[in-house]
Amino acid sequence: MSGIMDGLAGFLERLHVAEGLRPILSLVIILAIVFGLIGAGLWGALRARWISRNTAAFWLFVSPWIVGFVIFTGGPMVYSLILSFMDWDLIDPAKFTGLANYKEALSDPALGQSIKVTLTYAVVSVPLQTVLSLGVALLMNVRVRGVNVFRTIWYLPSLVTGVAQAVLFIWVFHPSYGLVNGLLRLFGVDGPKWLFDADWALPAVILMSLWTVGGNMIIYLAGLQDVPKSLYEAAAIDGAGRRHSLWHITLPQVSPVIFFNVVTGLIGAMQTFTQGYVVTHNGGGPSDSLLFYVLYLYQNAFSFFQMGYASALAWILFAMIMVLTALVFRGSAFWVYYESQRPKERRRRVHVS
Amino acid sequence: MSMSASAEGARPRPLGPRIFALTLLVVGSVVFIYPFLWMIATALRTQAGVSQGGVSLWPVQWQWSNFSDGLGSFPFWTYLRNSVLSTLVPVVAVVFSSSLIGFAFARIRVRGSGVLFAIVLSTMLLPGEVTIVPQFILFKNLDMIDTLWPIIVPTFFGSSFFIFLYRQFYLRLPDALTDAALIDGAGWFRIWFSIYLPLSRPIVIATAVLQFMSYWNNFFQAAIYLSTERWKTLPLALAGFQSVHDTNTPLLMATALVVTLPCVLLFFFAQRHIIGGISFTGIK
Numbered sequence: 072m073s074g075i076m077d078g079l080a081g082f083l084e085r086l087h088v089a090e091g092l093r094p095i096l097s098l099v100i101i102l103a104i105v106f107g108l109i110g111a112g113l114w115g116a117l118r119a120r121w122i123s124r125n126t127a128a129f130w131l132f133v134s135p136w137i138v139g140f141v142i143f144t145g146g147p148m149v150y151s152l153i154l155s156f157m158d159w160d161l162i163d164p165a166k167f168t169g170l171a172n173y174k175e176a177l178s179d180p181a182l183g184q185s186i187k188v189t190l191t192y193a194v195v196s197v198p199l200q201t202v203l204s205l206g207v208a209l210l211m212n213v214r215v216r217g218v219n220v221f222r223t224i225w226y227l228p229s230l231v232t233g234v235a236q237a238v239l240f241i242w243v244f245h246p247s248y249g250l251v252n253g254l255l256r257l258f259g260v261d262g263p264k265w266l267f268d269a270d271w272a273l274p275a276v277i278l279m280s281l282w283t284v285g286g287n288m289i290i291y292l293a294g295l296q297d298v299p300k301s302l303y304e305a306a307a308i309d310g311a312g313r314r315h316s317l318w319h320i321t322l323p324q325v326s327p328v329i330f331f332n333v334v335t336g337l338i339g340a341m342q343t344f345t346q347g348y349v350v351t352h353n354g355g356g357p358s359d360s361l362l363f364y365v366l367y368l369y370q371n372a373f374s375f376f377q378m379g380y381a382s383a384l385a386w387i388l389f390a391m392i393m394v395l396t397a398l399v400f401r402g403s404a405f406w407v408y409y410e411s412q413r414p415k416e417r418r419r420r421v422h423v424s
Numbered sequence: 425m426s427m428s429a430s431a432e433g434a435r436p437r438p439l440g441p442r443i444f445a446l447t448l449l450v451v452g453s454v455v456f457i458y459p460f461l462w463m464i465a466t467a468l469r470t471q472a473g474v475s476q477g478g479v480s481l482w483p484v485q486w487q488w489s490n491f492s493d494g495l496g497s498f499p500f501w502t503y504l505r506n507s508v509l510s511t512l513v514p515v516v517a518v519v520f521s522s523s524l525i526g527f528a529f530a531r532i533r534v535r536g537s538g539v540l541f542a543i544v545l546s547t548m549l550l551p552g553e554v555t556i557v558p559q560f561i562l563f564k565n566l567d568m569i570d571t572l573w574p575i576i577v578p579t580f581f582g583s584s585f586f587i588f589l590y591r592q593f594y595l596r597l598p599d600a601l602t603d604a605a606l607i608d609g610a611g612w613f614r615i616w617f618s619i620y621l622p623l624s625r626p627i628v629i630a631t632a633v634l635q636f637m638s639y640w641n642n643f644f645q646a647a648i649y650l651s652t653e654r655w656k657t658l659p660l661a662l663a664g665f666q667s668v669h670d671t672n673t674p675l676l677m678a679t680a681l682v683v684t685l686p687c688v689l690l691f692f693f694a695q696r697h698i699i700g701g702i703s704f705t706g707i708k
Contacts, residue, residue, distance in 0.1 A: 076565060094567040098577065125534050128612040132528035133540065135521050139581020144547055147558030154557065161561075207452060210445045223695070224453040228460055230687040233641035234659040235680040238666050239463050242673055250462055253479035282459065286702055293703030313441070342551050345643045349663050365553050365644075372557050373648060385554040392551055 075101070102138070109134050155383035160376045172383035182384070184359045185367040186391075188273060188347075192363070193340035193395070196277045201333060204284040208291035209321070222292070226285035237349035240279045241266060266350055269358040276346050276361060287332050294328035295321065323408040330407045334399055341392050344369065364388055467491070467677035474673050487674060494679040498661055499653060507658040510572045510646075511639040514579035515632050521582040522631065523624060526590025527616045531602050541591070547584045552644075560648060574649045575642065579635075586631050589704065593627040594620060630701025633694060637687055658683045 079097035088096060113127045155172055159165035176182055207225060211218050231239060243250045244265035252262035263271040302320045311319070347355055347363040355362035355370075368388065372381035461481050466474065467490055468483035477484055529541050563574040597620070605615045621628075643659045650656050656664075662683050666676060691698060 076567065080567070091571075094571070095573055095577075098566055098568075098573075123534075125532050125612075129528050129532040129534045129537060132532070132612070132616075133525050135580070136525050136544065136582045136584075136587065137540075139578060140543075140547065142562070143559060143578050143581065144550065144555055147555035147562065148550075150558040150561075151554060161564075207449070210449050210452075213442060213445050221449050221453055222699070224457050226699075227688075227691075228456055230637075230691055231460065231463075231680075231684050232637075233643050234662045234666075235641070235684045238662060238676055238680045239459060241666070242466070242677065243459055243462075245673075248475050248478070248673075250459060250479055257479070282456070289699055289702045338549065338551065342553060348643075348647065349666060368553055368556075369644075369648070372560070378557055378561070382557050385551075385557060389551060389554045392549070396549060 105138060106134065109138075151382040151385055154379050155386050157379040159378045161378060162376075165379070168379070172380045173387075175380065176383055176387060181359065181362065181367060185355075185362045185364045188360065188362055189341060189343065189364040191273060192277060192280075192343060193337055196280045197333060197336040197340055199277065199281060200284050200287060200336060201329060203281055204287035204332075205291050205325075205329065207284075208288050208295055209317075211288075211292055212295045222289065225288055229283045229285035232283060233345050234349055236279065236283065237346055240275070240282075241350060243279075244275045266361075267357060269356070269360040272350075272356045272360040276350070279346065280340075287336070290332060291325065291328060294325040298324040326407045327409060330399075330403050334396060337395055337399065338392055341365075341388065341395070463677050463681060467674055467681050469674050471672055471674055490674045490678040491682065494665075494675040495682060497675070498665060500661075502653065503656055503658050503661045506572060506650075506655055507640065510575045510642070510657055511636055513576050514639050515635045517576070518579040518583050518586060518635050519628055519632050521580055522586035523590050523621060523628070524616060525582045526587045527594055527620050528612075529587065529591045530594035531615075531620075532612060544584050544587055548588070556648065563649065569649060570651050570655055571649075572655055575639070575645050583635075586635075589631060590624070590627060593624065593704075597623060626697065626700065627704070629694060629697040630704060633690060633698050633701060636690065640687060 076094075076097055079100060080093045083093045083096055084090075110131065113122070113131055116122045117124065117127045154165070156167060156169055157165045158168045158171070211221055242248075244252075246252060246262070246264040246267060249262075249265070251265070255262040265271045265275040298321060302324070303316055306316050306320055342365050343363045344365040347361040347366040348369070350356060350361055355366060364384075365388070368381055368384045371377045371384060458481070462479070465477065465481050465483045468486050468488065469477050469490075470485045470487045473485045473487075529537060529544075559574070560569075563569055566573075568574055568577075601619055601623075602615055605619055610618075641659055642657070643663070646657050646660045647663075650660060662679060665679055
């Protein structure tokens with residue numbers, strides 16, 4: 072790998088290419104060769120009448136994804152699995168250590184703490200986010216004037232994400248001058264120290280995550296407006312009340328949307344990084360109360376340079392996400408409703424313009 | 425789409441529940457918008473005014489110099505250039521590549537297409553962290569650490585999620601479009617480029633905006649790959665700023681506002697497309 076790169080870099084140097092451009096040009100040359108080979112192979116097969124024009128076009132069109140998959144996903148997965156059985160600090164040669172990394176993980180107290188933090192966050196924040204965004208979407212789905220204004224207001228905070236949101240909420244939760252404790256003081260309550268208190272740091276981050284549910288709310292609102300009106304009319308004729316309609320029509324009809332959001336929300340929550348990193352400057356919060364799993368993985372890889380252990384951690388995370396997703400999928404049989412005979416015209420058309 | 429249309433049929437709701445719903449919405453909206461407005465108010469206070477101002481939304485001092493001081497305390501224009509480069513290039517790259525690949529999955533019927541598409545979908549479940557260590561080593565071998573390339577290059581190969589969205593979008597366009605062009609002797613690339621791509625405006629805008637928002641706020645990759653001033657992006661600058669100036673709140677809020685501003689502006693200019701795009705991504 073690096074041999075080829077050095078060779079190419081030397082070649083480009085002789086062509087007087089600026090030093091900053093040599094790495095990317097080398098990569099472009101390698102990729103041009105790869106795609107050239109794919110194209111030549113398909114062309115040859117087409118000329119020999121082994122494959123049809125359609126087949127050649129299809130594989131040529133999807134080849135960027137396949138090449139990208141091999142370079143950035145498939146290959147790295149295999150490599151990271153191998154690395155997870157090794158000990159490597161990026162400098163000394165890698166040593167094969169068998170299951171040592173996984174054994175170390177079993178008895179690593181910091182890892183246990185990070186799993187606890189991450190799972191608590193995922194299991195508490197995702198249901199809260201779901202209830203809040205679905206509840207607001209239900210409220211907005213009634214006929215009130217100015218729904219567009221409400222929708223904008225609820226969505227606006229979602230634009231303040233990542234670092235900007237963390238920076239804002241460090242200040243919102245400031246023990247003495249913050250917004251939350253300032254409001255609590257108006258009611259005579261002495262608020263906790265939030266992000267500076269090991270017991271309150273994670274609840275504060277969970278509250279912070281509720282601020283950006285606007286995106287989910289919009290998805291639910293679209294789902295709610297997709298429920299066929301005829302169902303409500305039929306129910307009303309049968310004398311069903313509003314609570315009945317909500318429970319027996321609305322919720323089953325939007326349950327696939329809820330399911331989609333819960334799955335993506337859980338996967339996202341397991342990958343939380345920025346909050347823990349920014350709140351305590353790469354630390355992990357008071358007594359590691361914000362040591363999210365990915366933050367701990369990041370520290371192992373890029374602060375302690377334990378590439379093997381970090382790879383093992385990545386695979387443990389992958390396994391945990393798979394188990395969680397599988398649990399939600401198994402559970403979904405009990406509460407997600409799919410209309411198997413969905414008429415084609417009921418499919419929502421694209422709403423945008 | 426019409427948001428005012430009630431999904432609950434023509435029957436008007438009784439007044440009581442409607443007032444209840446409206447009250448809840450108003451109270452909730454105030455709670456939600458308050459931190460945002462408070463952020464603007466704080467950005468306009470003096471450092472001493474922060475403790476006096478407390479929870480009120482009135483800036484009191486109108487210290488506009490916070491913006492110039494905040495941005496002046498780090499090489500803002502360099503960071504801005506890096507953020508723009510590492511956002512706009514991926515937006516263009518991912519839109520074109522995902523559209524082409526999604527088109528092939530939607531319209532070119534060949535054996536193996538279904539299986540390959542299932543693999544594309546399954547990679548959406550894969551957390552990026554599993555591959556981050558090998559990717560870092562890969563880019564280190566390519567001599568690309570502390571450049572924007574590790575953030576930009578992978579977007580040229582399409583994103584699984586966007587490929588999925590484009591495929592769904594193209595499946596809803598009439599089949600006759602390709603049949604007529606094929607009879608006229610057009611190649612698949614021409615059909616994609618001159619027929620399907622021009623019809624993709626709504627989905628192009630939606631995916632471009634989603635990509636813009638996520639890459640403008642991209643922190644994880646930036647934290648891993650970028651280390652020197654020369655290539656740092658705005659989120660990284662803001663995080664660094666937070667750890668250095670965590671006592672000067674007005675400056676921090678002013679800087680955070682400036683970093684957020686492009687997304688807010690984009691939202692107000694393309695609100696309809698963004699709402700439509702987000703609704704479309706939640707499709708079952």
